[in-house]
Amino acid sequence: MLPYQPLVIFFFCLLFLSFRPACAGDYLNSAHGNSSYGVERSSTSSLGYSKGNCAHCHEQHASIGGEEPEPARGEASGYLLFNPNHTSQMENFCFDCHQSGGYQTDGISNNKSYSYTFGGYTNASSYDSNIKDSFSHAEGMSGSSHYLPDFVTQVLGKTMRDANGVSWSLPADLNPCDACHNPHLAQRNANVPYESTKSAISRPSDHKNRWGDEASEMMSATYSDYLSPYWSGSTNHEPANNSISDGSNLPNYVRLCTDCHNEYNVINSTNPRLPDTPRAIRRLSWGVTGTFVIPDGHGSLDGAGIIYSLPPYISGSYLTLNCTDCHEPHGSPNNIYLVRSSINKAAISFPDNSMPAWQSFCFTACHDRANHSYNRFECERCHYHGGGHGGF
Ligand code: HEC
Ligand code: HEC
Ligand code: HEC
Ligand code: HEC
Ligand code: HEC
Ligand code: HEC
Structure with a gap:
């Protein structure tokens, strides 16, 4: 019984924390708690903890049964995790497993970019093969990534507003990854066949629930005019490589992203890959009105309709488009704005804000030309989120 004793005490303590809802079924149904593909740190596994056990992430007093399993740090980390929760863009507790190698026995299979997993774009070097790489574009590798230090200074512990103006906030010491995920609830949808109701995400304004696991949380429930892009190399559609195209199998990522990116929140970015950094991120409205910004044409606003369109x-x-039709949620080999390496099955090269880059972006995936001349001026003078002239 000895190796389990500290964990029992740990569990006992946990019962007094605000954790009860996720303790039982929800955790066991999560990807981490799964008994066939869940967490299994090699060092704790050899102490006898079964796959999916909390002890693969949490340790009391940094030791179990008098020994400290790998990685040894000598002191307990916040939330009794086996390593500090978050240090920098390149050092994060989650990367201890979500990288190539790492502490997870046999590694992790579902770890790739959105374009790869939900767009079928598998060309060599067009995708990130693990989550750590997806976040390394802001510093280590070329490309662009969401910048986690700014999540810490601009979002966590702050009073934010969602797209309807309703306030929300998250604890200041939360892992920045967990602004969009809940490690005790996240499920695996990406296995083959794709299972749309097994959602991996939680909205920051509703951290204790999954988002996208119910019919009312799918794109089609809010937007009757959604049409999902083609799957790479076929006329099947994202995200499941089949004929469903109305978004009924796709989480409403607009609602996730616009918890932070909306007309209200001012987010100051120090992301080294953001053009003209450091500066405030542009505010946007995906609705039909905007109090502080002009609503976007790719959102719900019905202006002139799409013209010169590609199938x-x-x-x-x-x-109305989904944010992930154009953007990766984590990062992209494209140098700016997390723009996907493939959109609507076309390869997209977006190394900078030059006209050829924008022309490649606009005219290979969705539009075959514009009403106005191809080389009017720098495109981003007029086309950007919240912009007025032609909009975005
Ligand atoms: C994949 C790693 C992982 C696993 C497995 C895991 N946790 Fe956690 N847990 C975390 C992280 C990370 C935090 C810190 C909060 C944050 O950053 O999300 C946390 C925080 C907590 C907290 C603090 C309250 C809260 O919800 O934030 C409790 C209690 C907790 N975990 C209990 C458990 C129990 C019980 C289990 C097993 C049933 C478990 N955890 C399994 C990663 C994990
Ligand atoms: C001890 C190793 C370990 C740690 C630490 C860990 N994970 Fe995981 N994670 C896994 C494993 C194993 C899976 C399931 C892998 C699979 O489906 O192939 C998984 C799955 C997931 C999924 C579900 C997606 C999917 O399609 O599988 C999400 C989201 C996720 N992890 C996020 C996180 C976050 C965020 C953290 C940090 C708070 C974290 N993980 C820390 C091992 C870990
Ligand atoms: C801005 C929100 C956001 C942040 C921050 C974020 N993620 Fe994600 N993550 C997403 C979305 C959206 C997806 C795609 C949804 C899906 O897989 O169903 C995703 C997918 C994943 C997956 C599943 C990949 C697959 O192949 O299906 C894992 C694992 C994951 N994230 C881990 C992490 C880790 C680790 C971090 C922090 C280093 C992190 N995420 C930060 C939004 C986010
Ligand atoms: C929890 C809050 C939060 C959520 C949710 C969120 N973001 Fe962000 N986003 C940020 C922060 C903070 C920054 C500023 C740091 C940076 O530039 O990466 C940012 C920056 C960005 C940038 C500019 C990055 C650059 O360097 O050009 C893009 C693009 C972006 N987000 C897209 C998205 C998309 C798409 C989603 C939904 C999948 C999303 N965001 C969801 C917080 C969030
Ligand atoms: C001076 C402002 C301005 C600049 C610069 C500009 N556009 Fe536009 N764009 C517009 C306006 C306004 C519209 C709305 C349609 C119209 O009235 O011509 C538009 C519409 C579009 C459309 C939608 C199809 C259509 O014609 O309605 C595409 C695609 C487009 N622009 C691409 C580009 C690209 C690529 C560049 C850079 C090479 C660019 N634009 C530069 C103002 C501009
Ligand atoms: C049609 C493709 C497309 C869609 C759909 C799209 N974006 Fe963008 N996004 C872009 C492009 C191109 C840029 C660079 C121009 C700019 O900054 O607006 C960008 C830039 C951004 C930025 C950085 C703004 C800055 O300050 O430079 C954020 C944040 C962002 N997008 C979030 C979102 C969110 C959230 C959604 C969904 C509500 C979304 N995007 C939908 C193409 C798209």
């Missing part, structure tokens, strides 16, 4: 989009139709 599956149809000229003259009104559409």
Whole structure:
């Protein structure tokens, strides 16, 4: 019984924390708690803890049964984790497993970019093969990534507002990854076949629930004019490589992203890859009105409709896009703005803000030309989120 004793005490303490809802079924149904593909740190596994056990992430007093399993640090980390929760863009507790190698026995298979997993774009070097790489573009590798230090200074512990103006906040010492995920609830949707209701994400304004695991949380529930892009190399659609195109199998990522990126929150970015950094991130409205910004044309606003469209989009139709139709959520080999390496099955090269880069972006995936001349001025003078002239 000895090796388990500290954990029993740990569990006992946990019962008095605000954790009860996720303790039982929810955790066991999560990707981490799963008994066939869940957490299994090699060192704790050899002490007898079964796959999915909390002890693969949490240790009391940094020791179990008098020994400290790998990695040894000599002191307990916050939340009794086996390593500090967050240090920098390149050093994060989650990367201890979500990298190539790492502490997870046999590594992790579902760890790739959005374009790869949900767009089928598998060309060599177009995708990140693990989560740590996806976040390394801001510093270590070329490309662009969401910058976690700014999540810590601009989001966590702050009073934020969602797209409806309703306030929310998250604890200041939360792992920045957990602004969008809850490690005790996150499920695995990406295994084959794709399972749309097994959601991996939680909205920052509703951290104790999954987002995208119910019909009312899918794109189609809010936007009747959504049409998902093609899957790479076929006329099947994202995200499941089948004929479903109305977003009924796709979480409403607009609602996730606009908990932070909306017309209200002012987010100051120090991301080294953001053009003209450091500066405030542009505010945007995906709705039909905007109090502080002009609403975007790619959002719900129905202006003139799309013209000069490439399939599956149809000229003259009104559409609302999902943020992940154009952006990676974590990072991208494209140098700026987390722009996906493939959009609507076309390869996208977006190394900078030059006209050729923008032309490649606009005219290979969705539009085959514009009403105005191809080389009017620098495109981003007029086309940006919240912009007025032609909008975005
Ligand atoms: C994949 C790693 C991982 C596993 C497995 C895991 N946790 Fe956690 N847990 C965390 C992290 C990380 C935090 C710190 C809060 C944050 O940053 O999200 C945390 C925080 C907590 C907290 C503090 C309250 C809260 O919800 O933030 C409790 C209690 C807790 N975990 C209990 C458990 C129990 C019980 C289990 C097993 C049933 C478990 N954890 C399994 C990663 C994990
Ligand atoms: C001890 C190793 C370990 C740690 C630490 C860990 N994970 Fe995981 N994670 C896993 C394993 C194993 C899976 C399931 C892998 C699979 O599905 O192939 C997983 C799955 C996930 C999933 C579900 C997605 C999917 O499709 O599988 C998410 C989201 C996730 N982890 C996020 C996190 C976050 C955020 C943290 C840090 C708070 C974290 N993980 C820390 C091992 C770990
Ligand atoms: C801005 C929100 C956001 C942040 C911050 C974020 N993620 Fe994610 N993550 C997402 C979205 C959106 C997806 C795609 C949804 C899905 O897999 O169903 C995703 C997917 C994942 C997956 C599953 C990948 C797969 O192949 O299916 C893992 C694992 C993961 N994230 C881990 C992390 C880790 C670790 C961090 C921090 C280093 C992190 N995430 C930070 C939004 C975020
Ligand atoms: C929890 C809050 C939060 C959520 C949710 C969130 N972001 Fe961000 N985002 C930030 C912060 C903070 C920054 C500033 C740091 C930076 O530049 O990466 C940022 C910056 C960005 C940038 C500019 C990065 C650059 O360097 O050009 C893009 C693009 C972006 N987010 C897209 C998204 C998308 C797409 C989603 C939804 C999948 C999303 N964000 C969800 C907090 C968030
Ligand atoms: C001086 C402002 C301005 C600049 C610079 C600009 N555009 Fe536009 N763009 C517009 C306006 C306004 C519209 C709305 C349609 C119209 O009235 O011509 C538009 C529409 C579009 C459309 C939608 C199709 C259409 O014609 O309605 C695309 C695609 C487009 N622009 C691409 C580009 C690209 C690529 C560049 C850079 C090479 C660029 N634009 C530069 C103002 C501009
Ligand atoms: C049609 C493709 C497309 C869609 C859909 C899209 N974006 Fe963007 N996004 C871009 C491009 C191009 C840029 C660079 C121009 C700019 O800054 O607006 C950008 C830039 C950004 C930035 C950085 C703004 C800055 O200050 O430079 C954020 C944040 C962002 N997008 C978030 C989102 C969110 C959130 C959604 C969904 C509500 C979304 N995007 C949907 C193409 C898209």
